[in-house]
Amino acid sequence: MNSKDLQARFFAIRSNRFFEFFVISVIIFSALVIGAKTYDVSPNILQLIRWLDIGITLFFMVEIVIRFIGDPNKRSFFKDPWNLFDTLIVVVSLVPIDDSEMALVGRLIRIFRVLRMVSIIPELRMLLNSLIKAMPQLGYVILLMFIIFYIYAAAGASLFAHINEDLWGDITISLLTLFRVMTFEDWTDVMYETMEVYPLSWIYYLTFIFLTAFAFLNMVIGIVVNVMESESSREAKEKAEAKAASEPSMSELQNEIKLLRQLIEDKVK
Known part of the structure; x- marks a missing residue:
């Protein structure tokens, strides 16, 4: 498979309505996970939330890669403020939030992941x-x-x-x-x-x-x-x-x- 075919396939994925709806669903689920952390939950539930947070971060990384590969003009991909914002949010989300000096920053960035809803929905x-x-x-x-x-x-x-x-x-x-x-x-x-x-x-x-x-x-x-x-x-x-x-x-x-x-x-x- 050459690069043009790969780009066409990823462009079809990123333009698919079901894929967009799934991304929006993950963003909403991410907001719910962030809200769940504010409650006094058991250690088992807290560990599950941590694994879910890692899974959500990995999904957002894959989604950014799909959007980048599927973009016909990759040189101007990061010139779009929304693409730059989404990439920055995903990259900073990789910062470990447990037992580190950047823990507070990592938590705050994860809260701002909800703003990705604006970059996904054209009306917003x-x-x-x-x-x-x-x-x-x-x-x-x-x-x-x-x-x-x-x-x-x-x-x-x-x-x-x-x-x-x-x-x-x-x-x-x-x-x-x-x-x-x-x-x-x-x-x-x-x-x-x-x-x-x-x-x-x-x-x-x-x-x-x-x-x-x-x-x-x-x-x-x-x-x-x-x-x-x-x-x-x-x-x-x-x-x-x-x-x-x-x-x-x-x-x-x-x-x-x-x-x-x-x-x-x-x-x-």
Whole structure:
């Protein structure tokens, strides 16, 4: 068997839906094994978990090898961030986690193996890519939100510090209190406490909630959705162009038909 046949076979394996589903199942099972380690289990079960962990690591190594051999352009295999991420996770997973200085690192890396789900499922990849591409636009929204937070925290520390030092003692504590208000975590208790001294302080909280929880949050959602739509359209366009490039055009078909007609006419003559 030559290298082209081997590559074709491994490419067929890596493109197989059943193989992809099996890889996803192993990733989910790996997450369950990691979770099982957090419980107080018997030594026998713990030993079984260790063997399962070794088996999962070996499977991921085989899967990476299959993907690499089956890739038509091996030189650019590691230029893909997802391939590089998967390979790094698998390689670092080989670090022994028992009785070594790298034990903590090895355990943490095994936890991150769950993230391989993102590299396997295209929809999750598109979602994460959209979030990353939206970061420059989100950065300005986050900066503006921080400015609003800072202004309200400074005002809250000045107005309400004498009411409750634990909530408004300084600007850093005030920022944490405002985050609690924005996430609606018992924010009414904070508001009613200040309203006993300043009856109109409800204006302070309602305007802050409107600006942060409603206005800015919707802006963030709108930016992410817009980028996701752009990414989806771009991927659909690339797939359509690739399909069109792989299929013969109408002009080529017409030329072939003319050539066949000419050959038939020549034979008849």
